[in-house]
Amino acid sequence: MDKQEVKAFFDKTIAENEDLSVGVVAIMTLMKIIEKYQDNTVQGLDENLKLGILAIKTSDYPVTAINSGCELFMRFITLAKLDYNSFEQCRNVMLERGNIFLNRLKQCRAKIVKLATKFIADGSKVLTHSRSRVVLQTLIEASRQGKQFEIYVTKSAPDNSGDVMCKNLTSVGIPCTLILDSAIGYVMEQVDFVMVGAEGVVESGGIVNKVGSYTMAVCAKEMKKPFYVLTESFKFSRLFPLNQGDLPPEYKYSASARQLDERDFKKIHPLVDYTPPFYITLLFTDLGILTPSAVSDELIKLYL
Amino acid sequence: MDKGKQTNAPSKGGKVDGDGLTKKERRALKVQEKNKQHPPDNKKDSQNAPAMKTEPAKPANVPPGQLSEKELRRLEWEKKLAEQKPKPEKSENDNISKAELKARRREQQEAQRLAKQQQQKPPEKAAEVKKAAPSPKKVEKKKVSDSRRLQIVSHLYSDASFSNASVYKNVHPAFVRLGVQYSTKKILGSNARARALLAAVKCLINDLQTPPKQEFCRYLETVLQTCMDYLQLCRPLAVSMTNALRHFKTKLHQVECLEDNVKKEKLLEEIETYVAEEIDKAGEAISLKVNEKISNGDVILTYGCSSLVTKILKDAHLAGKQFKVVVIDGRPLLEGRTMLQRLVQIGINCTYVQMNAVSYVMNQATKLLLGAHALLTNGYVMSRIGTAQVALVAQAFSKPVLVCCETYKFSEQVLTDSFVYNELGDPEMLFTANTLDESSPLVTSKNDNLQILNLLYDVTPPDLITAVVTELAILPCTSAPVVLRIKP
Numbered sequence: 052m053d054k055q056e057v058k059a060f061f062d063k064t065i066a067e068n069e070d071l072s073v074g075v076v077a078i079m080t081l082m083k084i085i086e087k088y089q090d091n092t093v094q095g096l097d098e099n100l101k102l103g104i105l106a107i108k109t110s111d112y113p114v115t116a117i118n119s120g121c122e123l124f125m126r127f128i129t130l131a132k133l134d135y136n137s138f139e140q141c142r143n144v145m146l147e148r149g150n151i152f153l154n155r156l157k158q159c160r161a162k163i164v165k166l167a168t169k170f171i172a173d174g175s176k177v178l179t180h181s182r183s184r185v186v187l188q189t190l191i192e193a194s195r196q197g198k199q200f201e202i203y204v205t206k207s208a209p210d211n212s213g214d215v216m217c218k219n220l221t222s223v224g225i226p227c228t229l230i231l232d233s234a235i236g237y238v239m240e241q242v243d244f245v246m247v248g249a250e251g252v253v254e255s256g257g258i259v260n261k262v263g264s265y266t267m268a269v270c271a272k273e274m275k276k277p278f279y280v281l282t283e284s285f286k287f288s289r290l291f292p293l294n295q296g297d298l299p300p301e302y303k304y305s306a307s308a309r310q311l312d313e314r315d316f317k318k319i320h321p322l323v324d325y326t327p328p329f330y331i332t333l334l335f336t337d338l339g340i341l342t343p344s345a346v347s348d349e350l351i352k353l354y355l
Numbered sequence: 356m357d358k359g360k361q362t363n364a365p366s367k368g369g370k371v372d373g374d375g376l377t378k379k380e381r382r383a384l385k386v387q388e389k390n391k392q393h394p395p396d397n398k399k400d401s402q403n404a405p406a407m408k409t410e411p412a413k414p415a416n417v418p419p420g421q422l423s424e425k426e427l428r429r430l431e432w433e434k435k436l437a438e439q440k441p442k443p444e445k446s447e448n449d450n451i452s453k454a455e456l457k458a459r460r461r462e463q464q465e466a467q468r469l470a471k472q473q474q475q476k477p478p479e480k481a482a483e484v485k486k487a488a489p490s491p492k493k494v495e496k497k498k499v500s501d502s503r504r505l506q507i508v509s510h511l512y513s514d515a516s517f518s519n520a521s522v523y524k525n526v527h528p529a530f531v532r533l534g535v536q537y538s539t540k541k542i543l544g545s546n547a548r549a550r551a552l553l554a555a556v557k558c559l560i561n562d563l564q565t566p567p568k569q570e571f572c573r574y575l576e577t578v579l580q581t582c583m584d585y586l587q588l589c590r591p592l593a594v595s596m597t598n599a600l601r602h603f604k605t606k607l608h609q610v611e612c613l614e615d616n617v618k619k620e621k622l623l624e625e626i627e628t629y630v631a632e633e634i635d636k637a638g639e640a641i642s643l644k645v646n647e648k649i650s651n652g653d654v655i656l657t658y659g660c661s662s663l664v665t666k667i668l669k670d671a672h673l674a675g676k677q678f679k680v681v682v683i684d685g686r687p688l689l690e691g692r693t694m695l696q697r698l699v700q701i702g703i704n705c706t707y708v709q710m711n712a713v714s715y716v717m718n719q720a721t722k723l724l725l726g727a728h729a730l731l732t733n734g735y736v737m738s739r740i741g742t743a744q745v746a747l748v749a750q751a752f753s754k755p756v757l758v759c760c761e762t763y764k765f766s767e768q769v770l771t772d773s774f775v776y777n778e779l780g781d782p783e784m785l786f787t788a789n790t791l792d793e794s795s796p797l798v799t800s801k802n803d804n805l806q807i808l809n810l811l812y813d814v815t816p817p818d819l820i821t822a823v824v825t826e827l828a829i830l831p832c833t834s835a836p837v838v839l840r841i842k843p
Contacts, residue, residue: 254828254829254830254831255821255822255831256831289828291822291828291829291830293648293722293755293757293821293822294755297648297755328831329818344831344833344834347830347831347833347834347837348834348837350828351827351828351830351834351837351838351841352837354828355827355828355841
């Protein structure tokens with residue numbers, strides 16, 4: 052598959068599977084590349100995969116989850132190339148492992164939902180930021196269990212994804228209030244806890260998420276409200292940002308914006324920010340409920 | 356402190372235990388016994404250890420010790436008599452006249468004083484041994500007198516010191532030299548100490564001749580143990596050293612049955628790979644990782660002297676990055692000067708400030724780079740005294756603090772304060788030229804109200820540290836136990 056094909060497939064899959072995270076779609080795309088690969092050399096396949104990853108990253112979707120998904124895939128699925136002699140055998144093993152991996156990823160969310168619904172008590176008020184699929188599902192599941200609660204959602208500029216979240220919630224009958232991004236401080240005293248998703252979880256135990264999450268976390272800490280993060284474990288990545296400035300530009304700015312203004316990123320609005328572990332109370336993942344410091348332990352187990 | 360008071364005030368010395376002796380008395384007796392056994396030992400010592408030859412017959416300025424042999428025995432005898440008497444009469448204490456009691460006490464005190472003088476003599480000898488090799492001029496190092504000891508760190512004083520140094524007659528010259536270098540702080544840094552130790556072990560392996568009917572590795576282990584005991588006396592071992600040594604010992608046990616020469620070569624090779632991998636390559640890897648975090652226009656703060664931080668900054672400079680360094684320095688060691696010298700030689704733009712200016716320079720900083728003595732299991736960083744303070748100020752200004760530490764310095768210890776386990780420096784280092792000129796209480800050593808504390812290390816809690824850079828990855832401090840677990 053060449054670059055254009057990869058991109059087209061990636062975009063199409065995202066459009067078709069509204070419900071999937073971009074990281075999972077990226078892995079699906081890589082699987083497709085392996086399937087469609089025509090030559091018979093492992094070396095060639097490897098090159099092709101790397102090109103594919105590059106193509107996916109230059110698309111206009113958030114790179115954070117794509118990065119960690121691809122890294123995991125390259126590390127664990129394509130490692131099979133070392134174990135087998137014939138190429139066909141090798142390819143089959145990769146595909147098999149890939150499918151197992153994908154299935155497991157798709158079950159992640161259910162596990163998180165199960166863990167997190169317990170934390171939503173009857174009559175509680177929850178603040179959330181932007182739109183996160185796993186948060187949405189958790190809230191829906193909690194409501195289905197008959198819990199009565201109220202949600203505040205930020206509008207979340209620049210893409211106003213909070214609007215969509217609010218519509219999704221009201222459609223299933225959960226009382227929901229849309230608030231301005233600048234009103235986070237105003238509503239914080241009323242809410243019981245904050246629940247957000249994450250685009251990526253970094254080695255420090257902090258998260259990379261839609262811009263505004265950091266503001267919310269700082270406010271929550273100041274008002275002593277718990278700050279919960281719901282995230283799948285494939286979003287863990289081996290990155291250690293020291294502060295906002297230390298986040299790689301590819302995470303912060305979309306590919307198209309980077310091309311437009313290559314030298315001076317100052318003028319572009321960042322899409323994500325980094326929330327240090329200090330502000331996070333708990334992380335709900337498919338590995339269980341973790342404290343921020345446990346993230347690094349899991350990463351060490353995975354990669355070292 | 357207490358000891359001094361006890362001898363002065365007889366009423367306090369009166370705590371009598373089951374055998375009718377005070378603690379003091381028992382100790383005095385012990386010392387006497389030891390001294391009876393010692394003299395031949397000392398002679399042997401002066402013959403055997405070449406580096407300890409600075410021990411002429413005995414200087415004339417120790418008469419109380421000299422005449423002691425007989426006199427002490429007499430005193431002891433008298434004291435015993437004196438004690439045997441009152442034992443049955445304990446209850447009749449009232450019957451004894453006050454004068455008698457006083458006389459008896461005076462006798463006891465006399466004995467104690469003598470015993471004490473004897474006790475203090477061996478350390479003097481030790482001091483001579485210490486100084487023997489490099490500079491015999493610096494001999495006048497005063498021992499910390501008891502009265503100047505701080506109660507809270509009383510467990511850190513090692514007064515046994517060299518008093519039984521004579522036991523260590525089998526110490527290899529390389530280790531003798533090393534011991535002197537350690538104790539005079541010629542070799543100071545954690546990495547440097549580990550390197551020097553391994554180099555000395557290499558010397559030892561090269562020179563070692565197995566006596567007949569002995570196995571090489573076993574023999575080496577015993578010899579090494581005496582050498583290490585000797586080093587321990589010179590200066591407590593660093594965590595890096597104990598870890599390196601532990602690694603070496605496991606390798607020592609793994610060496611299969613081969614000829615001695617082959618074993619020697621294998622062990623030498625092991626040491627070389629250890630130095631290359633755990634220290635050199637780890638340093639390279641850390642430098643690469645930190646360099647990703649150094650960008651143009653950075654102002655990097657560093658404290659004291661660290662070979663690793665120097666290397667990192669050097670690499671960043673050579674990579675063409677534009678940055679400034681602020682070297683913070685603290686008394687009494689003033690290691691920052693060495694650091695400054697190295698950095699300026701490399702051509703890095705530097706600023707030098709003392710610790711008391713930290714808060715002034717902190718707001719200009721973009722990040723902190725610190726070295727470490729050890730990283731503890733609970734995530735605390737043990738480092739040169741003052742590091743915790745710098746980290747605290749950095750935290751107050753919310754600047755990222757990076758601690759650079761190779762994984763071979765990770766320790767299984769758990770500490771939460773600087774008192775439980777630490778090392779004491781020479782308290783005289785806290786005197787400056789100024790204080791010496793005046794009649795400062797620091798110099799007049801008789802002042803019982805003054806205690807001087809010179810700790811060498813402190814521990815920094817993990818919440819003051821953004822990340823630890825190891826050769827494996829950049830990690831939060833709290834991951835230290837996981838790293839220890841996965842390390843072979």
